[in-house]
Amino acid sequence: MLQPATFNNNLLEWYHSNKRDLPWRRTDDPYKIWLSEVMLQQTQVITVIPYFEKFITKYPTLSDLAGADEQSLLKDWEGLGYYNRIRNFHSAIKEVEENYGGRVTDDPDEFFKLKGVGPYIGGAVQSIAFNHLLAAVDGNVLRVMARLNADARDTTKASVQKSVKADIESMIPLEAGDFNQALMELGATICTPRTPKCILCPVQQHCEAFKYNTVHDYPVKKKKPKKKEEYYNVYFLQNDRDEIYLYKQEGDLLKGMYELPKFDVDTSMENIEDALGVELDHKKIYIGSEKHIFTHKVWYMEGYLLHTTSSNEHFIPIGEVQNVPMSMAMKKIFRKFIAEETGGL
DNA sequence: CAGACGTGGAT
DNA sequence: TATCCAAGTCT
Numbered sequence: 001m002l003q004p005a006t007f008n009n010n011l012l013e014w015y016h017s018n019k020r021d022l023p024w025r026r027t028d029d030p031y032k033i034w035l036s037e038v039m040l041q042q043t044q045v046i047t048v049i050p051y052f053e054k055f056i057t058k059y060p061t062l063s064d065l066a067g068a069d070e071q072s073l074l075k076d077w078e079g080l081g082y083y084n085r086i087r088n089f090h091s092a093i094k095e096v097e098e099n100y101g102g103r104v105t106d107d108p109d110e111f112f113k114l115k116g117v118g119p120y121i122g123g124a125v126q127s128i129a130f131n132h133l134l135a136a137v138d139g140n141v142l143r144v145m146a147r148l149n150a151d152a153r154d155t156t157k158a159s160v161q162k163s164v165k166a167d168i169e170s171m172i173p174l175e176a177g178d179f180n181q182a183l184m185e186l187g188a189t190i191c192t193p194r195t196p197k198c199i200l201c202p203v204q205q206h207c208e209a210f211k212y213n214t215v216h217d218y219p220v221k222k223k224k225p226k227k228k229e230e231y232y233n234v235y236f237l238q239n240d241r242d243e244i245y246l247y248k249q250e251g252d253l254l255k256g257m258y259e260l261p262k263f264d265v266d267t268s269m270e271n272i273e274d275a276l277g278v279e280l281d282h283k284k285i286y287i288g289s290e291k292h293i294f295t296h297k298v299w300y301m302e303g304y305l306l307h308t309t310s311s312n313e314h315f316i317p318i319g320e321v322q323n324v325p326m327s328m329a330m331k332k333i334f335r336k337f338i339a340e341e342t343g344g345l
Numbered sequence: 346c347a348g349a350c351g352t353g354g355a356t
Numbered sequence: 357t358a359t360c361c362a363a364g365t366c367t
Contacts, residue, residue, distance in 0.1 A: 040363040047353070047362085081351025084366080118365045138363045158346075184363050193361065194356075224360080225348080252367095253350070296349060328352060 004171035007206050012175060014202035015182035018189075023052050030104035030129035031062040031093070037124045038089045038116060042082060045188070051080050062104070065090065066097035074256050074325035081328075083256060088116030106130040119165060128177035135168035136180040137161055140187025146219035147191060150208035155219040228297045232262040234330075236287065236305045236337045237278060243315035245276060245308075246324065253294075258324040260334065262301070278310035288336040292329035303333045305340065 019025075022045065024036035035055060039048045054076060059065035065073070070090060077086040092114040096104055105111050106129075112122045124136035135141070142155040145164050153160045173179050190197050198210050209215045237245035249259045261276055269282050287303035316324075318341075326334065 037363065042350090042362055042364060043352080044354080044362050079352075081353090082364085084350070085364090088365080116365065120364055124363070136363070139361075140363070181363085188363080221360095255350095292352095294349095294351060 008173045010202045091115045135165045137165045140184045144187045144191045147209040156222045234262045281307045290332045
């Protein structure tokens with residue numbers, strides 16, 4: 001087992017002498033710290049920085065974000081992915097504004113009840129902003145701890161993550177926020193997945209895996225299932241007023257984002273007309289194809305241009321498309337349409 | 346618990 | 357090309 005006192009001192013000393021100047025480390029505002037943690041879920045620091053800067057400029061206080069409308073927030077979040085994060089955060093922030101007087105609670109039990117607050121966010125925010133002695137267990141920490149303890153349990157299991165969280169909380173020092181960040185930073189910069197820099201590791205002497213030269217055996221993770229492939233025809237329905245058909249996605253995937261109408265490749269024109277409530281010239285012009293890879297599925301899209309004389313509430317002027325939130329998947333295929341419009345004359 | 350949920354980068 | 361990974365949470 002680890003010798004907590006020495007380990008903690010070595011880790012914290014390393015952290016303070018190598019501390020990176022990240023934007024969210026310049027504030028003690030719990031709202032901003034919380035926002036940064038939401039953005040950092042499954043997302044690298046380098047990706048988050050510009051989004052974080054944009055958000056704290058546009059929504060400098062909790063009340064500003066509470067008062068924003070969801071569509072604007074989604075537009076600002078566009079490209080960051082996992083869009084439910086901002087919808088859940090907005091919901092939680094509105095709850096704080098209405099039921100907690102706009103102050104982020106420093107009561108962990110209350111905080112954990114808020115939407116989008118799980119074991120990681122709860123521990124991170126409550127330790128960094130309020131110095132509660134709670135762990136913040138992310139992918140970095142799971143990897144670091146698995147190697148330190150030569151722990152061969154499957155780290156993808158929630159039960160194992162819970163156990164690791166408890167282990168850390170049994171040895172966490174009073175500087176809990178710094179300690180959590182130090183553990184994550186160690187994983188992100190030294191104890192990396194592929195070629196860890198053990199030679200530079202401040203806690204090498206405490207590492208069981210290093211001792212037995214088995215660092216590469218950890219962490220143990222269950223393999224991910226293969227992505228499912230989906231094939232769609234994506235349609236640009238353009239009418240005589242230079243409007244195109246666009247609708248707000250209501251399913252779980254990309255909820256709230258706008259989408260061009262897409263159908264399984266074998267869907268008939270008649271069925272498409274019925275589904276969209278439009279009449280179409282049945283002559284379609286091929287625009288191009290795109291592939292988009294999600295975490296769990298792959299879209300293969302074929303884009304077609306179709307003319308229509310119809311118009312309904314789903315048609316918006318082409319020039320206004322840039323104002324609505326759209327997924328990267330749709331933007332990719334949309335660019336081909338724009339290229340056809342401007343370059344094909 | 347297993348699967349859903351974005352996007353971009355590294356190997 | 358295929359796979360993994362990144363400051364995870366929800367259902």
